[in-house]
C-alpha cells in the first residue's frame with residue numbers, strides 16, 4: 001500500500017550534511033562496478049513483500065557502499081513507491097524489477113539521477129542562500145527569490161506531479177545551511 005507522500009518523505013528526512021556532495025564524495029566510474037556487484041535479479045515468482053525486501057536490501061547495500069545519501073535512490077514520483085520524489089528511472093517494485101542486467105541499469109540510473117539533483121542543489125544553494133546581514137526588506141526579497149528558484153528547479157525536473165516533495169526538502173535544506181540543520185517533519189518556513 002502506498003504511503004502518504006510528504007509526511008513519509010519528511011519523516012525519513014536526511015539532513016543537508018547527510019547528502020551534501022561536498023561532504024560525501026562520489027566516484028561515478030567506480031559506482032557503476034559497485035552497483036553491478038550489488039544488484040541481482042529477482043525471482044520471477046517473487047511476491048510483493050519479497051520484491052520490497054529486495055529493494056530494501058539494495059538500499060542497505062548502496063548506503064554501505066556510498067553513504068546514507070544513497071538511501072533515496074528509489075524516491076520516485078510513483079504512488080506505488082514513496083511518491084513525491086523525482087527519480088525517473090525507478091517506479092516501484094511492481095513495475096521496475098526485471099532481469100539482473102535491467103535491474104543494474106535501473107538502479108545505476110536512479111542513483112545517478114538522485115546524485116545529480118544533490119549536486120545541482122549544492123550549486124544553487126551557493127548562489128541562493130541570502131546574506132543574513134541584509135536589511136530586513138532586502139532579506140525578504142532574497143528569500144522570495146531563493147524560494148521561487150527552488151520551486152522552479154523542482155517543478156521543472158519533474159515529469160509528474162510529485163515535485164513538491166523535492167521542493168520541500170530542498171527548501172528545508174537551504175534554510176538549514178547556516179548551521180542549524182533542519183530535521184523537522186514540518187519546515188516552519190513553509191508551514192508556519
Ligand SMILES: [Zn+2]
Nearest residue numbers: 080091092095
Ligand atoms: Zn510502478
